[in-house]
Amino acid sequence: MKILTFVLVALAMAGGGKFKVTESTSQEWVGGLQESGYGTDYKLVMKVKAGSDRLQIDEIWVGDLRLAARAVTNLRDMSTRNFKKKDIVYVTAGVTWKPDQDGQMRIVTGERKDKPVAYQGEGLIGYTYMGKRGYAVIPSFKVLEKVIYP
Numbered sequence: 001m002k003i004l005t006f007v008l009v010a011l012a013m014a015g016g017g018k019f020k021v022t023e024s025t026s027q028e029w030v031g032g033l034q035e036s037g038y039g040t041d042y043k044l045v046m047k048v049k050a051g052s053d054r055l056q057i058d059e060i061w062v063g064d065l066r067l068a069a070r071a072v073t074n075l076r077d078m079s080t081r082n083f084k085k086k087d088i089v090y091v092t093a094g095v096t097w098k099p100d101q102d103g104q105m106r107i108v109t110g111e112r113k114d115k116p117v118a119y120q121g122e123g124l125i126g127y128t129y130m131g132k133r134g135y136a137v138i139p140s141f142k143v144l145e146k147v148i149y150p
Helices: 002-013
Strands: 019-030 037-049 055-062 064-067 071-074 088-099 104-109 125-127 131-139
Touching: 002 088, 002 104, 019 055, 019 125, 019 131, 055 071, 055 088, 064 088
Parallel strands: none
Antiparallel strands: 019 037, 037 088, 055 064, 055 125, 071 088, 088 104, 125 131
């Protein structure tokens, strides 16, 4: 019984075979003006094994940061949110900090929360499959060169 439970938990943490992440990147950016703030953009490329009518990818966790995620099939048209089995899906999320009225940097996109599950890796993908909540570990992000906007 313990072995079965371990296998089920391991499958849930690996996406349960519902998708395969083929690429994961992170890219820090800094705005040219202090008011622009700074942040990090996260992008995943995955091959899905279920359509968007059954599988909804809605969040990425990095540490204790919960980031709203958008899953699309075309990066040039961010409204392409429906996908089919075997499609390549691009998942994007980001965190942004901007100064408040006192000049203190505050998080604008994303929120700090307790992690939904303990995990080993650099992040989590949060999803629902047929109405049931699941998480898959992102082992690591390939760090891209920082972008400094003028």
